[in-house]
Amino acid sequence: MFNPNCVTAFLCKIDISIDDTSINEAEDADQSDDLNAKPHADGTTPSAFTNLKVAPQDLPQASTLETSAMESSYVSLAMAFSLIRWFIVSIAAICGSELAFDSFYPWIAVPALLSLAVLDLLLSRRAAMVKRYAVREHDVYFESGVFWHAQTIQPLNRVQHVEVGQGPIDKRLGLAHLQLFSSGSGAASLKIPGLTLTRAEDLREFILRHRETT
Amino acid sequence: MSDELWHRLLGWSVLYFIARFLRQLIANIFALIPAIYGISRIESLQIGIMIGLVSTIAVVVYAVIQYNYFRYQVTDDAILVREGILFRKQTNLGFERVQNVSLDRPFYFRPLKLVTLKVDSAGSRGEEVNLAALNEFEAIRIHDMIRTARQGTAPYIHEEETHASKGDVSGQFLIDRGLGHLVLHGLTNNRAWIALAAIGAGFSQFANPLRSYIDVLGIDFSAMLVDATISMLIALAFSALVLSMIIVTGLSIAGSIFAYYGYELIGTATRLTVRRGLLTHRTIHMNKSRVQASHYQQDWLDCVFGRLNLVFEQVSHQTNHAADSDRRLIVPSVTFPEANNLTKEVIRAGNPEDYHYQGVSIRLLIRNLCTLATLTTSLVLALHLIAELGALSLLPLPFALWLGLLQYYRWKRLGITIDGNIAIVRKGSIGVHYIVIELHKLQKTMLIQTFLMRRRQLSSLALTVASRTLVVPFLPQGYAETVRDYGLYQAEASGRSWM
Numbered sequence: 231m232f233n234p235n236c237v238t239a240f241l242c243k244i245d246i247s248i249d250d251t252s253i254n255e256a257e258d259a260d261q262s263d264d265l266n267a268k269p270h271a272d273g274t275t276p277s278a279f280t281n282l283k284v285a286p287q288d289l290p291q292a293s294t295l296e297t298s299a300m301e302s303s304y305v306s307l308a309m310a311f312s313l314i315r316w317f318i319v320s321i322a323a324i325c326g327s328e329l330a331f332d333s334f335y336p337w338i339a340v341p342a343l344l345s346l347a348v349l350d351l352l353l354s355r356r357a358a359m360v361k362r363y364a365v366r367e368h369d370v371y372f373e374s375g376v377f378w379h380a381q382t383i384q385p386l387n388r389v390q391h392v393e394v395g396q397g398p399i400d401k402r403l404g405l406a407h408l409q410l411f412s413s414g415s416g417a418a419s420l421k422i423p424g425l426t427l428t429r430a431e432d433l434r435e436f437i438l439r440h441r442e443t444t
Numbered sequence: 445m446s447d448e449l450w451h452r453l454l455g456w457s458v459l460y461f462i463a464r465f466l467r468q469l470i471a472n473i474f475a476l477i478p479a480i481y482g483i484s485r486i487e488s489l490q491i492g493i494m495i496g497l498v499s500t501i502a503v504v505v506y507a508v509i510q511y512n513y514f515r516y517q518v519t520d521d522a523i524l525v526r527e528g529i530l531f532r533k534q535t536n537l538g539f540e541r542v543q544n545v546s547l548d549r550p551f552y553f554r555p556l557k558l559v560t561l562k563v564d565s566a567g568s569r570g571e572e573v574n575l576a577a578l579n580e581f582e583a584i585r586i587h588d589m590i591r592t593a594r595q596g597t598a599p600y601i602h603e604e605e606t607h608a609s610k611g612d613v614s615g616q617f618l619i620d621r622g623l624g625h626l627v628l629h630g631l632t633n634n635r636a637w638i639a640l641a642a643i644g645a646g647f648s649q650f651a652n653p654l655r656s657y658i659d660v661l662g663i664d665f666s667a668m669l670v671d672a673t674i675s676m677l678i679a680l681a682f683s684a685l686v687l688s689m690i691i692v693t694g695l696s697i698a699g700s701i702f703a704y705y706g707y708e709l710i711g712t713a714t715r716l717t718v719r720r721g722l723l724t725h726r727t728i729h730m731n732k733s734r735v736q737a738s739h740y741q742q743d744w745l746d747c748v749f750g751r752l753n754l755v756f757e758q759v760s761h762q763t764n765h766a767a768d769s770d771r772r773l774i775v776p777s778v779t780f781p782e783a784n785n786l787t788k789e790v791i792r793a794g795n796p797e798d799y800h801y802q803g804v805s806i807r808l809l810i811r812n813l814c815t816l817a818t819l820t821t822s823l824v825l826a827l828h829l830i831a832e833l834g835a836l837s838l839l840p841l842p843f844a845l846w847l848g849l850l851q852y853y854r855w856k857r858l859g860i861t862i863d864g865n866i867a868i869v870r871k872g873s874i875g876v877h878y879i880v881i882e883l884h885k886l887q888k889t890m891l892i893q894t895f896l897m898r899r900r901q902l903s904s905l906a907l908t909v910a911s912r913t914l915v916v917p918f919l920p921q922g923y924a925e926t927v928r929d930y931g932l933y934q935a936e937a938s939g940r941s942w943m
Contacts, residue, residue, distance in 0.1 A: 278802035278923070281864035282930065289929040368936035379898070381891045383928070385935045388887045388942065412887040413759055413910040413942070419888050 292383060295371055297362035303403045304424025308358035309351055310399065316347035363422050365433065368440070370410065372422050384420045386440045388412045394430045406430040410437070450515040450526065453577055457514070459552045460560060460576030461507035516575055518586055521593055523563060523573050537573050539593040541565050543734060543758060543771070547583055549725035559583045563590070564771070587729070615717060618786060621707035621776055629704065629753065629776035630697030632745040704776055711789050716756070718773060730773055734758050734943055736885055736911035738787045740796065742875035746777075752875070754783045756790060757911035771911075787880055793866040796878040801859030801870050805902050808918040809855040813848055820844040850874070860905070860916045862927060865934055867907065869914050883934035885909050885942040891924055907931060910942060 279286070320343050327339065357376050364371040373381045393409040400406060406427040409418040425433070469476065486492050509529055517524040525535045548560040561575040561583045575586070621629075705722035711732075718728045735756045742752035756773040775786060784795045820840055827837030854873040861868050862883075869879045890906040897903060903924040904917040916924075935942075 278800055278859070278861045279926070279930075280799070280862070282862070283864065284930070284933060286926045286930060289926070289933050291925070291929055292932070293925050369932060375892075377894060379893045379895075383889045383932055385886065385888070385932060387936060412908075419908070 290366070292371060292381070295364045295366070297364040297371065297373065300358065300361050300363075300424030301405060301426055304361075304405060305355060305358040307399060307403055307405060307424070308354045312347075312351045312354040316343070316350060319343070320347075358424065361424065365436070370420060370422070370433075370437075372420055382420055384410050384412060386437055389437055389441065392434045392437050393418070394427075394434050396427065408433055449517050451517060453511060453514055453516070453575065454558065454579075455511070455577075456553070456556055456558055457577035458504070458507045458511045460550070460574075461510045462503060463550065463552065464574075465503055465507060516573075518589065520589075523575075523586070523590075525573050525575075535573060537563060537565055539590050542590055544728055544730050545587055545590055546726055546728040547587070548721075548727075551723045553577060554725070561586060591729075615710035615712045615715075618709040618711045618716075618789060619775060619778065619782060620709070621704060623701070623705075625751075625777040626700045626704050626707070627697050628749055628751055630700030631693060632743060632749065632751065632777070633696065633700070633753070700776065704774075707776070709775060709786070716773065716790070728773070730756070730758070732790050733941070735773075735790045736881065736909045736942070738791055738793075738880040740780075740783055740787075740876070740878040740880075742872065742877060744874035747875040749777075751777045751779060752783060754778050754786055759910035760912070791866065791880055791882055793868065793880050794863060796868050796870065796880065799861040799863065799868060801861045801868075802919065802923055803859045804855065804916065805900070805918040805920070806855070807897075807900060807902065808858075809852060812851045812855070816844060816848055816851065858916065860914075860919070860927065862930065865938075867914075867927070867931065869916060879912075879914055881907065881909050881914065883931045884938040884940045886931050886935040887942070889928045889931055891928060893921075 323339060323343060353376060357374070360376060360379070361372070361374045363373075368387070369383050369385045371381065371383050373379065389410050389412055391411050393411070394406055395409065396406045404426055405423075406425055406429075407421060407423040408425055408430045409422075410420040412419040422430075422433075483492070483495065486495070510527070513527060513529055513532075515526045521540075522536055522538045525537075527533055527535075543564040545564075546562045548562060549558075550560065553559065556577075557580060558577045559580055561573075561578055563573045563575075565572055575583075578586075702722045704720050706720060706725070708719045710717045710719075714732055716730045716732060716735075718726075718730070720726055720728075736759060737757045739755040739757060740752050741755055746752050754775040756775075758771045758773075760771055775783075778786070780795075780797065787793060823840050824837055827833050827840070831837065833839075850873040854871070857870055857872055857876060859870045861870075865883050867881050867883055869881075871877045871879075886907060887910055888908040890908070892904040892906065893902070897918070901921045902918050903921040904915060905919050905924040905927060906916075907914045907927075919927075
């Protein structure tokens with residue numbers, strides 16, 4: 231397929247990379263050991279950290295933040311959405327199976343649909359309950375996700391614009407969501423749902439004010 | 445606004461509009477395949493010539509109308525453009541949002557000494573201005589206006605830039621690329637896979653005539669097939685493969701030479717200037733402070749030659765990932781020391797090879813190998829039980845072993861290091877990739893954890909700058925949190941702009 235010289239050169243390259251990775255291996259091994267713990271108490275920093283401008287223990291630590299949960303009505307909203315979703319799915323399933331198989335097998339379809347719906351309902355509830363947010367002086371913190379738990383932090387001086395939105399059902403429950411947009415991400419970089427409208431608007435004011443002062 | 449302020453382009457700009465139309469046509473070549481097929485079916489020569497003439501006239505008329513409706517205006521702080529035939533469109537590009545300015549000298553403008561001024565916006569995509577067929581003096585005047593306006597309004601000027609705000613026209617030569625480098629670049633970067641796809645699509649059309657041709661020659665192909673030994677078939681397939689490889693590589697080298705011929709990179713204290721191109725001489729100016737990341741790109745073939753491509757990335761909008769985009773400044777086929785020197789022009793970092801990297805947990809490797817093993821086992825079982833291939837069903841095994849080996853190297857290499865304001869991520873399996881970012885340009889940070897990772901105190905770290913998101917999975921949680929806190933501190937407390 232290739233010039234044989236190329237192939238041998240390529241294999242040599244692999245050999246070389248084996249050599250230097252095996253050197254790294256020894257170093258990496260003792261490295262990761264002392265880094266599994268937090269930085270040392272005596273103030274020395276891990277060696278993958280050089281020339282730090284601030285010692286890590288002096289930094290504001292996001293992991294010790296006090297966070298607040300979403301509004302309780304947001305959990306009901308999430309569950310309501312799950313119910314609506316499954317209502318539509320079941321109608322579609324019934325119609326679809328009528329068309330495809332000329333008959334509808336209730337003893338298979340109903341338990342299957344029901345169990346999936348219950349699973350989704352529980353997951354939606356859980357997903358709504360694990361969402362938490364916090365606002366610091368210079369950034370906004372948001373965590374979400376049941377299986378992949380993500381903690382997102384958006385510095386306020388990188389926010390390009392802010393949006394407060396309300397869906398039709400949100401309106402009934404007095405809820406709103408806040409979207410922050412920063413550069414380089416097509417969609418919103420951070421979306422915090424389940425806030426009260428006044429809270430969302432206060433946050434928007436806070437963020438806009440922050441931008442003016444810096 | 446009164447009409448006197450609006451300028452027209454020179455008449456020669458019709459050439460630019462024709463070229464632009466043709467370029468769009470070629471870009472949509474796949475949509476045109478039915479039309480091309482239809483044309484190839486026309487039997488009479490006269491009708492063919494007629495169609496050719498009519499479409500040429502149509503293209504020219506279209507370009508003339510476009511030229512007729514095109515008006516532009518340069519004010520003290522913005523470029524305004526009105527264009528469009530049916531849908532009038534007015535673009536208002538403020539100088540403060542200008543990302544790059546480039547001067548293009550396409551081959552058809554070169555004898556006329558005209559240039560096309562292209563201004564990219566840092567804002568949304570499609571908001572760019574092309575002023576065609578300007579004379580050189582006018583283009584440079586507009587360019588200087590944009591530059592001085594930009595420097596005047598720049599909110600944060602670094603110490604090194606203040607003394608150089610005026611009169612740093614004389615740049616320092618940084619690097620040039622000879623023909624040999626471009627051939628290497630073409631060899632190692634198969635930009636011609638699109639061409640390969642086109643050949644593949646076209647092949648089915650060639651197959652039928654080919655078969656009838658063979659019938660005419662009186663060769664009984666099926667009889668031959670029966671006699672043909674397996675080895676002969678393999679030789680046939682192999683030579684076909686080699687041939688297509690040669691074609692693709694040739695196209696790739698040609699593409700590289702067309703794009704980068706006469707490559708020259710010049711740096712002043714605040715800007716980088718690139719000159720390149722065979723048919724279209726292009727001069728691109730890029731502000732150093734707008735560079736978001738420096739990416740050392742080394743694929744396995746680059747690794748053989750000990751070369752890499754250095755890419756300076758600017759703000760991107762996801763949809764814009766064309767290899768030739770002006771938002772990414774590519775320096776083709778440089779060596780590591782050259783790449784280090786160039787990176788130092790833009791980002792004050794040490795040599796990425798010299799750092800010690802924080803590796804990722806072995807659990808990443810275990811997870812990936814387990815996934816691979818599961819997939820391979822099920823594939824082998826499926827081949828054995830369903831397709832009943834017997835011993836042949838073990839065929840995926842060598843591939844799986846090879847993939848596993850690559851996974852191992854990838855895991856070995858994956859790592860991150862922090863030096864002052866710089867974060868460097870190392871990755872890649874055979875070739876090495878380094879991505880250097882400045883922490884004060886962080887847009888967002890993310891820590892991601894699954895339930896199993898939390899139990900093991902591991903966490904994936906994602907650092908987003910305007911050009912890309914760097915993800916380092918399975919880091920020790922303490923380390924990931926420290927990097928996040930430190931990066932945020934740099935972004936929030938330094939008060940430096942990301943632009």
